[in-house]
Amino acid sequence: MNVTTSRVLLKRQLLAGGKRRAIKEPFRCFSCSARQFQQPPSPKSSQDAPGTTHFGFETIAEALKEQKVKTVFSSVASSYDTMNDLMSLGIHRLWKDHFVRNLNPGRNPLTSSSASPSEQGWNILDIAGGTGDIAFRMLDHASTINNDAHTKVTVADINPEMLAEGRKRALETPYARTPRLDFVEANAEKLDMIPDASIDLYTVAFGIRNFTHKDVALREAYRVLKPGGVFACLEFSKVNSSLFDAVYKRWSFSAIPLIGQLVAGDRDSYQYLVESIERFPSQTEFRDMIKDAGFLVPGQGWEDMTGGIAAIHKGVKPL
Amino acid sequence: MPPTHISNAAFKTLRASSRCSTAAAQRCLYHSYERPASPPFPPAESAILSSALSHVPSYGFTSDALKLGARDAGYLDASTNLLPRGVFDLVSYHLVTQRLALRDSVQFPSHSEQGAGKILGVGAKAIAIMAQPTYVPASFAELARLADEIWFLAGDTSVDTSWYTKRASLSAIYSAAEVFMTQDTSKDFVETEQFFDARLEDAIKVGGFLGSLGEWVSYTGHSAVNVLRSKGVRI
Numbered sequence: 001m002n003v004t005t006s007r008v009l010l011k012r013q014l015l016a017g018g019k020r021r022a023i024k025e026p027f028r029c030f031s032c033s034a035r036q037f038q039q040p041p042s043p044k045s046s047q048d049a050p051g052t053t054h055f056g057f058e059t060i061a062e063a064l065k066e067q068k069v070k071t072v073f074s075s076v077a078s079s080y081d082t083m084n085d086l087m088s089l090g091i092h093r094l095w096k097d098h099f100v101r102n103l104n105p106g107r108n109p110l111t112s113s114s115a116s117p118s119e120q121g122w123n124i125l126d127i128a129g130g131t132g133d134i135a136f137r138m139l140d141h142a143s144t145i146n147n148d149a150h151t152k153v154t155v156a157d158i159n160p161e162m163l164a165e166g167r168k169r170a171l172e173t174p175y176a177r178t179p180r181l182d183f184v185e186a187n188a189e190k191l192d193m194i195p196d197a198s199i200d201l202y203t204v205a206f207g208i209r210n211f212t213h214k215d216v217a218l219r220e221a222y223r224v225l226k227p228g229g230v231f232a233c234l235e236f237s238k239v240n241s242s243l244f245d246a247v248y249k250r251w252s253f254s255a256i257p258l259i260g261q262l263v264a265g266d267r268d269s270y271q272y273l274v275e276s277i278e279r280f281p282s283q284t285e286f287r288d289m290i291k292d293a294g295f296l297v298p299g300q301g302w303e304d305m306t307g308g309i310a311a312i313h314k315g316v317k318p319l
Numbered sequence: 320m321p322p323t324h325i326s327n328a329a330f331k332t333l334r335a336s337s338r339c340s341t342a343a344a345q346r347c348l349y350h351s352y353e354r355p356a357s358p359p360f361p362p363a364e365s366a367i368l369s370s371a372l373s374h375v376p377s378y379g380f381t382s383d384a385l386k387l388g389a390r391d392a393g394y395l396d397a398s399t400n401l402l403p404r405g406v407f408d409l410v411s412y413h414l415v416t417q418r419l420a421l422r423d424s425v426q427f428p429s430h431s432e433q434g435a436g437k438i439l440g441v442g443a444k445a446i447a448i449m450a451q452p453t454y455v456p457a458s459f460a461e462l463a464r465l466a467d468e469i470w471f472l473a474g475d476t477s478v479d480t481s482w483y484t485k486r487a488s489l490s491a492i493y494s495a496a497e498v499f500m501t502q503d504t505s506k507d508f509v510e511t512e513q514f515f516d517a518r519l520e521d522a523i524k525v526g527g528f529l530g531s532l533g534e535w536v537s538y539t540g541h542s543a544v545n546v547l548r549s550k551g552v553r554i
Contacts, residue, residue: 104382107396111383122397200397228394296363299403316401318363319393 053212056275065212066187070159072269073130073210077161079264080131086259087270088309095310096205099234100137102303102312105201106146121150122200125224127188127217128207129155130162132169134234138203139175152179154194156186188217194224205234209280218293227319231295236277237286237304237311244307252277283311290315359415364401366392368412375413380406380445407454410445411461418465425472438493438511443501466490488526492518 053062060068084092105122112120122142126135135153142151157163163183175181184193188204188211202221211217221231239245252274260270281289287301295315303312358365371388378384385399385406402408417439449458466489475485496515503511544554 103397103400105397108383108386111378111386200395226395228389228398230395230397230400232400296361296401298401303403314400316363316398 054279056272056279062212066158069210069212072272073159074161077130077159077165080162080165083260083264083270086263087256091306092206092310095234095305096133096137098305099203099205099232099312100134100141103138103201103203103230103232104141104146105138106142106148106151108146108148110147121148121152123198124151124153124201124203125191125194125199126153126155127202127204127221128157128210129203129205130157130159130166132166134203134205135166135181136169136173136175138201139173139180150180152181154182154184156184156188156191158185158187160185189213189220191220191224196223197226197229199224199229200226201230201232203232203234206236208233208235209276215289215293218289218295222293222295222317225317227317229317231290231315231317233286233290233313234310235286235313236280237302237308238282240304240308248309249278283308283313286311286313294318356419359419360412363394363398364408365412367394367398367401368409371409372413375409379442380410380448382406385409404454404457407448407451407457410441410448411457413441413445414439414461414465418461418468421468422472438496438500438508438515440500440508440511441497446497446501462490462494466493469493488522492522 051062052059053065054060055065055068088095105124107119107121109120124135124138126138129135132155135155138153139151142148155163155166157166163185167183170176170181170183173181186193188207202225204217208214208217218231225231239248256274257267257271260273261267264270280286283302283304287297290301290313291297293315294317296318297315301313301315305311360368367385367389369388370391371385373391374384374387378387382399382405385402386396389396389398399405404411448454463486466486469489470485475482477485492515495518496511499514500508500511505511548554
């Protein structure tokens with residue numbers, strides 16, 4: 001009851017914020033988001049006032065960000081897939097497929113000598129993976145490509161609606177009521193239910209830009225990973241070519257909130273999404289954050305997808 | 320007094336700027352021959368790849384060899400993600416370590432580079448991995464470095480365009496010999512050695528022939544022009 005009222009109150013707060021914007025610009029149009037983008041926000045500095053952080057282009061108190069992010073994803077949960085398909089023109093499926101194949105989860109029983117039951121199969125933790133996109137792909141890859149029937153995935157998400165959506169989708173997979181798939185509600189910055197050095201692979205796909213403190217999440221990842229374990233992150237990033245970047249920005253800030261309004265009836269959540277993409281650090285900055293958390297980084301540290309629209313960052317915990 | 324101090328200071332700054340300090344050593348384009356080579360791969364990758372190499376005879380250049388190597392080195396299966404190019408990194412590690420070991424194994428015959436080590440014989444699978452379009456530039460670069468190393472150890476001191484032609488021809492011959500070796504079934508690969516020697520002879524012969532041809536064309540051309548001039552043609 002309390003949860004619902006607080007959710008409703010916050011949703012009203014978000015909508016009220018939108019109405020306030022509407023008063024300044026009297027009508028919602030294709031180009032008003034673009035206009036907002038062209039008057040850039042306060043200079044992108046990491047020197048926010050203490051105790052505040054960014055929520056898209058707004059600056060809010062840190063304590064509020066978690067709740068606001070929860071609200072955003074509560075409202076997009078049911079149409080998450082449709083929206084992803086419309087925003088990325090279906091390419092997000094290719095990105096996720098490549099992400100999973102590149103990691104190659106699963107331990108082939110033919111090439112391993114008789115291992116103890118605890119060593120059979122990987123222990124994978126998928127953070128912010130509520131709807132289970134990555135988790136199901138991992139399990140399918142391990143089972144079909146590597147003939148591994150023991151790899152297990154724990155899906156953690158801060159938002160119970162996304163988890164409910166994931167549980168619903170899991171019923172159509174063969175993993176639904178097996179010990180191989182587990183859903184847990186958790187904040188990535190505080191994974192108390194996961195013991196130290198117990199995870200082979202920690203993945204976060206399109207989630208880390210929503211974290212209030214990315215460095216805390218990275219240190220938590222370092223804690224839960226076994227020595228030699230892998231941290232892998234698929235996230236929107238900075239486009240390489242400036243010409244393509246101009247087109248991409250135009251598309252993001254003009255079309256996506258409009259699609260959100262038409263398809264899901266929720267312009268503000270999608271406005272937040274494109275702003276949070278804009279605010280996310282560049283490939284080199286994020287690679288340096290991963291190194292600062294103590295990880296070893298393969299090669300240059302990241303792999304660009306589709307010209308830099310998305311990037312896969314990897315880190316390996318040293319022995 | 321002051322002039323000596325100034326000249327000393329100037330000399331010191333000159334010396335400091337011309338010598339590469341250890342901190343800036345990475346930016347130097349060249350180093351002394353006595354300087355020990357820095358390890359080609361970072362320590363964690365070297366550990367995984369060196370133990371993976373020991374599994375190559377039984378598993379070939381495959382991801383299984385990589386995973387077993389990672390486990391032997393104390394890492395997890397997942398740690399093979401540390402190698403961004405997968406099995407190509409294993410092939411590359413093998414090639415680089417063998418190339419760096421050349422200087423220890425070279426014998427010093429009186430003539431050509433024929434004693435500078437034998438053909439590696441990486442096998443058809445490794446050649447197939449190297450021939451994948453994504454890895455072709457890296458493979459070519461490694462082949463060029465190998466040809467350079469072989470010529471250097473053979474004592475080549477050329478400073479004209481023959482520096483390039485020598486290395487190009489050796490790269491071509493070496494890669495042909497590697498491919499030949501994948502099909503060679505003779506004892507101790509003697510047929511590959513004969514193939515290699517024959518190709519080197521061909522290269523020397525062809526080079527000699529082209530040189531002579533060039534001289535002949537030049538002589539004949541000049542002679543023809545001079546004869547025509549003597550007949551009164553204005554050339």
